[in-house]
Amino acid sequence: MKPDFCEYCNTPLRVSMKRVTVYRHRQNQHFIFEQVPARVCHRCGERYFSSEVVNAMDRQMRKRRQQTPTIEVPVIALKPTG
Numbered sequence: 153m154k155p156d157f158c159e160y161c162n163t164p165l166r167v168s169m170k171r172v173t174v175y176r177h178r179q180n181q182h183f184i185f186e187q188v189p190a191r192v193c194h195r196c197g198e199r200y201f202s203s204e205v206v207n208a209m210d211r212q213m214r215k216r217r218q219q220t221p222t223i224e225v226p227v228i229a230l231k232p233t234g
Contacts, residue, residue: 156200158193165191165200172199178213182225185209 155164170192174185188209191200 156191158196158198160198161193161196163193163195165193167191174199174201174209176209176213181213183209183213184223185212 157164168191169189171187172190172192174188174190176183176185188201189205192198193200
């Protein structure tokens with residue numbers, strides 16, 4: 153079986169999965185997914201998700217459950233320096 157390679161640094165990807173936190177934005181809403189399985193490039197850190205995982209996150213964002221924990225996040229505009 154041929155190994156997959158990272159599309160950014162061309163390093164062979166390991167088969168093992170890691171659990172990562174994913175930040176997504178959809179229709180002016182922000183979502184944080186925790187414990188998401190992903191293949192992570194050990195050289196550059198690029199993350200790769202299966203289509204099943206991406207579809208599951210999309211379904212959860214469409215549901216917008218009221219019982220889902222929420223957090224307040226400040227929005228800060230960075231002013232140019234110099």
